[in-house]
Amino acid sequence: MSEDRRLAAIMFTDIVGYTALMGSDEDTAFKTLRKNRTIQRPIIKKYRGEWLKEMGDGILASFHTASDAVRCAGDIQHAAKKEGIALRIGIHEGEVVFEGGDVLGNGVNVASRLEEMAEEGCINISASVYRDIKNKADIQAKLIGEKKFKNVDEPIKVYEVLCANEVEKPEEDNFHKAKNRTLYYIIAGILVIISVILIWQFLPSGRKNIQTLGNITNKSIAVIPFWDDSPNSDNAYFCSGMEEEIRIHLLKIADLKIESRQSVEKYRENPDIDARTIGKELEVAFIVEGSVQKLEEDIRVRVQLIDAKTGDHIWAETYDGEYNTKLFEFQSNTARKIASSLNAVITPEEIQEMEQVPTADIRAYDLIIRARNAVGKYWDTRDTKPLKLAHKLIDKALEIDPQYEDALSIKSGVYIAEQNYDSAYIFAERVLEIDPESATGYEALGEYYRFKGIGGAAIENYELALKYYIERSFLSKSRIKFFLGDLYCNINNDYRKGMKYMQEGINKADSFDYVHRGYLGRIFLSLGDYEKAKKYFNEMLNSGSEFGLCWGIAEYSRWYIIHGNYNEAVNFLDSICSITLCESQCNQQLFWNYTFDGQFEQADIYYNQYLTSGGTPWVWDSILLAYTYKELGKEQEATILLNDCIISLEGDLSQREYWFNYVSLSIVYAILDDKEESLRYLSDATDLGLKVGWHDFLPICPIYKNYWDDPEFKSIVKRSQDERADRRAEVEKMIEKGEIDL
Numbered sequence: 001m002s003e004d005r006r007l008a009a010i011m012f013t014d015i016v017g018y019t020a021l022m023g024s025d026e027d028t029a030f031k032t033l034r035k036n037r038t039i040q041r042p043i044i045k046k047y048r049g050e051w052l053k054e055m056g057d058g059i060l061a062s063f064h065t066a067s068d069a070v071r072c073a074g075d076i077q078h079a080a081k082k083e084g085i086a087l088r089i090g091i092h093e094g095e096v097v098f099e100g101g102d103v104l105g106n107g108v109n110v111a112s113r114l115e116e117m118a119e120e121g122c123i124n125i126s127a128s129v130y131r132d133i134k135n136k137a138d139i140q141a142k143l144i145g146e147k148k149f150k151n152v153d154e155p156i157k158v159y160e161v162l163c164a165n166e167v168e169k170p171e172e173d174n175f176h177k178a179k180n181r182t183l184y185y186i187i188a189g190i191l192v193i194i195s196v197i198l199i200w201q202f203l204p205s206g207r208k209n210i211q212t213l214g215n216i217t218n219k220s221i222a223v224i225p226f227w228d229d230s231p232n233s234d235n236a237y238f239c240s241g242m243e244e245e246i247r248i249h250l251l252k253i254a255d256l257k258i259e260s261r262q263s264v265e266k267y268r269e270n271p272d273i274d275a276r277t278i279g280k281e282l283e284v285a286f287i288v289e290g291s292v293q294k295l296e297e298d299i300r301v302r303v304q305l306i307d308a309k310t311g312d313h314i315w316a317e318t319y320d321g322e323y324n325t326k327l328f329e330f331q332s333n334t335a336r337k338i339a340s341s342l343n344a345v346i347t348p349e350e351i352q353e354m355e356q357v358p359t360a361d362i363r364a365y366d367l368i369i370r371a372r373n374a375v376g377k378y379w380d381t382r383d384t385k386p387l388k389l390a391h392k393l394i395d396k397a398l399e400i401d402p403q404y405e406d407a408l409s410i411k412s413g414v415y416i417a418e419q420n421y422d423s424a425y426i427f428a429e430r431v432l433e434i435d436p437e438s439a440t441g442y443e444a445l446g447e448y449y450r451f452k453g454i455g456g457a458a459i460e461n462y463e464l465a466l467k468y469y470i471e472r473s474f475l476s477k478s479r480i481k482f483f484l485g486d487l488y489c490n491i492n493n494d495y496r497k498g499m500k501y502m503q504e505g506i507n508k509a510d511s512f513d514y515v516h517r518g519y520l521g522r523i524f525l526s527l528g529d530y531e532k533a534k535k536y537f538n539e540m541l542n543s544g545s546e547f548g549l550c551w552g553i554a555e556y557s558r559w560y561i562i563h564g565n566y567n568e569a570v571n572f573l574d575s576i577c578s579i580t581l582c583e584s585q586c587n588q589q590l591f592w593n594y595t596f597d598g599q600f601e602q603a604d605i606y607y608n609q610y611l612t613s614g615g616t617p618w619v620w621d622s623i624l625l626a627y628t629y630k631e632l633g634k635e636q637e638a639t640i641l642l643n644d645c646i647i648s649l650e651g652d653l654s655q656r657e658y659w660f661n662y663v664s665l666s667i668v669y670a671i672l673d674d675k676e677e678s679l680r681y682l683s684d685a686t687d688l689g690l691k692v693g694w695h696d697f698l699p700i701c702p703i704y705k706n707y708w709d710d711p712e713f714k715s716i717v718k719r720s721q722d723e724r725a726d727r728r729a730e731v732e733k734m735i736e737k738g739e740i741d742l
Contacts, residue, residue: 004098008062009069009091009129010111011049013040013076016086016120018057032085033057034581039079042266042544046281047072052103054579058115062103066093066125066132070139070161073123079269081121090114092126092156110156113149117158127157218285219342222259222308223247224278225268226290229300239292240376241369242301242331246288249335251478252353255344259284262514266544279308286314288338297323303334305341315341324362353469359397359404367397368407375410378417382547390414405431409440416451424448439469443480450483454656455491459484481505486519489526493689495727496734499523503740514540514548520742521555525562526691527728534559541576550582557589562693564700566597583613588621595624596702600631619648623664627671627703642668659688670703679712686720695720 015036022029036057044051044061047068052060063069073089080087092114094107110126118124125133125141133139141159148155223246228239250258259282267273275287290303299322305315317337319330332354339346359365371393374386391414397407408431415424425448431441442465449458462484469477482505488498502523506516521536537559540552553576560569570593577586587610594603607625611617617625626641645668649661662685669678682698690698698704698717707713734740 005095007094008064008096008103008107009066009093010096010103010107011061011063011069011073011089011091012108012111012115013059013061013073013087013089014115015057016088035083036080036085036087037579037581038546039083039085039269040076043072043075043079043270045542045544046075046266046270051579053575058112060103060108060111062096066091066129067139069093070123070125070129070133074139074161075270077121077123082269086120088115088118088120089123090116090118090125091123091129093128093132094126106152110149110152113147113152114156114158117147119160123161125159125161127159130157130159219255219344220257220259220284221250221286221288221338221342222264222278222282222284223250223261223288224264226292229291229293230295235292235294237370237373238294238299238366240373242292243290244372245331245369246290246303246334249331249354250288250338252350253335253339253344253346254350255346256339256342257284262543262545274311275306275308276311284308286342294323299323299327301327301330303338305338323366325357325360325365327362328357358406359401361400364397364400364404364407367393367400368404368410371397371407371410371414375414375417380545380547382550384418387414387417403434405434405438405440408434409444412444413447416447419451421448421452424451437468439465439467442468446480446483450487453652453658455487459487459491462487478505482516482519486523489523490691493727495527495731499731499734499740499742503742506742514543514545514551517543518548518551518555522692525559525693526724527731528693528695528724529728530559530563530693546581549580550585553577553580553582554585554589557593558692561593561596562697564596564697566593569593584610584615587613588615591621592624595628598631598702600628603628604632619645619664623667623671626668630671638671642672657688659685659690662688663690663694667703670707675707675710679707679710679716682713683716686716686723689723690720695724 015032018029018032021032036059037054040059040061041051047063049061049063049068049072052062054060061069061072063072069091073091077087077089090111090113092107092110094105094110096103096105096107098104114124114126124144130141133141140162142162144158144160146155147158223243226239226243228236230236230239244261247258247261250256263282267278275289278287279285285308287306287308288303289306290301292302293300299319301319303317304313306313315337317330317334319327335354336346336351358368371390374390374393377386378384378390390410394407394411394414397404398411401407408427412424412427412431415421415427424444428441428444428448431438431444435441442461446458446461446465449455449461462480465480466477466484469480481501485498485501485503485505488494488501490498492498502520506520517536517539521533521540524530524533524536534556537552537556540548541556543549543552553573557569557573560566560572570590573586573590573593577583580586587606591603591606591610594600594606603624607621607628610621615621622641622645626638626645629635629638629641646665649665649668652658653661653665662681666678666681666685669675669681685694695717698713698720699708704713731740735742
């Protein structure tokens with residue numbers, strides 16, 4: 001096994017009191033552990049760190065520079081304290097050995113010892129780290145003393161990083177601070193007013209308007225998470241809702257490029273990051289930030305447009321009043337004024353879309369933004385509890401406004417998430433009964449048919465949704481285009497039209513970046529561009545989404561299997577599954593891997609672990625289990641499973657033609673030693689177009705080992721690879737011409 005020696009800054013974090021918490025309240029302990037992972041993973045990524053592994057409740061990460069490690073640790077402590085998690089952190093810089101997905105050496109040992117002696121909520125660093133950060137203006141540290149650590153030859157100078165803004169003030173100090181706060185705000189307010197008057201008098205134009213910005217060519221915008229100033233934490237949904245509404249309204253303007261919701265989510269826990277830093281990280285020209293206050297029926301929403309290059313505030317708008325339908329006008333006007341400030345072209349149709357009022361009753365609207373927030377939590381985590389809440393909220397909204405199209409379409413989407421497709425169809429149809437030209441209705445039907453696997457009907461309804469689209473539904477127009485593109489590629493084999501749609505969809509993606517990465521990765525697997533596929537799967541693993549990580553694990557593992565690299569797949573799964581909660585996906589992929597690798601006893605073990613970890617087997621799992629049983633001499637069990645699979649797959653084919661159902665039947669008959677039927681179904685699959693790497697997996701798939709030298713089998717393989725080569729050449733030509741950039 002090769003090893004890599006290099007200099008690195010090693011950070012070790014640990015939860016204070018975790019062992020005791022496990023002993024007294026196991027559920028709370030696991031929730032704390034999970035929340036700790038959620039906090040740290042995106043922050044480590046932000047500072048270009050590498051998440052190495054978890055050791056109990058401790059997390060080990062490495063960084064290229066000591067300053068990155070210290071700044072990362074500071075942000076982690078800041079975020080953890082907000083969540084009520086007490087951490088200790090130790091950082092040391094030195095030579096370490098990276099070997100087989102692990103990190104070894106004195107550097108790791110010292111970082112661990114530094115963490116152990118750190119005070120609760122504090123960061124301890126070694127002298128080697130201090131030397132690199134002592135001249136950084138934003139980092140201060142004090143010497144604790146020289147310490148002798150176990151298994152470390154020389155004494156280590158230990159420093160504590162000073163984070164004065166994180167230190168809690170004594171109660172008396174807080175009392176005086178609260179007492180003087182009102183006077184402070186009055187004085188500050190007077191000074192601000194005076195400053196504004198002076199600026200107004202002396203600026204040549206009297207204000208920063210569209211002319212002062214010149215000819216804007218880069219109209220890229222990131223709408224970063226709004227700051228919630230409400231006294232009641234229960235109003236967080238309203239803050240998220242306002243942020244999302246502004247983003248949705250901006251997305252309606254084709255002349256603007258809006259950064260994805262997923263890519264800005266990391267700034268929610270880091271509200272103090274400078275706009276210029278955000279602009280550089282996201283490569284956008286402008287930032288939209290805002291703050292929200294809600295106290296019963298009184299609200300204040302403030303939105304600002306910032307030049308990401310200079311940090312200058314270009315424009316601001318405030319809504320200050322009652323929570324009523326006038327808020328809709330504010331949302332529309334805000335988007336229009338931002339666009340006007342950037343000289344963006346707004347068509348009459350886009351203005352009409354922005355001015356569309358979703359409901360005449362603000363109570364129903366409030367319930368729906370709560371429901372949308374709940375549904376978003378489900379798609380981020382796959383925790384089904386928010387879906388139950390969403391149902392209740394939507395039902396209340398429909399009692400108030402039975403004609404509320406958004407409510408009906410979101411209800412359909414919740415049923416799709418629950419795989420209750422019949423109910424999803426009913427609510428989609430209800431939208432179209434109210435308005436036969438409702439884009440949200442056709443969108444909901446498109447979703448229904450897509451999840452049912454009826455590609456032709458999905459394409460038809462998505463196309464109608466684009467025709468009638470008013471961008472107020474849970475999914476955006478860009479996502480409809482993206483899914484249309486995927487359907488054209490995978491159902492119609494029309495990669496020219498499909499890739500153009502996907503390009504349009506990803507250019508203005510407004511959420512769930514990992515979904516785009518996953519679909520694009522699978523498309524490039526189908527084209528045989530394995531490096532690009534691997535790139536997208538790797539981005540899924542680092543998406544910051546738990547579900548994106550789990551999905552990425554499955555796709556990345558499959559990438560290895562397609563190439564027959566079974567040992568590498570196991571190494572990958574062993575390294576990443578130890579630091580995630582994706583137990584079901586990991587066990588499933590290990591089951592598949594060991595099956596194809598011919599280690600059938602191991603495969604049987606991991607299949608059972610897949611079941612016990614909550615996995616829901618589908619027909620492909622049953623086919624591979626039958627193959628495993630046959631190779632283990634369990635002929636009867638294998639035959640029963642295979643016959644059930646035939647019934648299921650043929651029933652599905654009677655409803656829709658799908659290439660993988662034909663491949664699956666071909667595999668079934670190969671296991672049953674029926675060569676004629678196996679090759680017939682494989683030929684049918686090739687006629688429809690093989691996908692996701694099966695062109696290259698066929699010649700090494702062990703289930704087909706008796707056919708590898710068969711002329712008919714070779715002919716089918718060649719036909720599939722020739723057809724794949726033609727599609728890839730077509731796409732590469734589109735890339736060369738600049739038609740797509742994926």
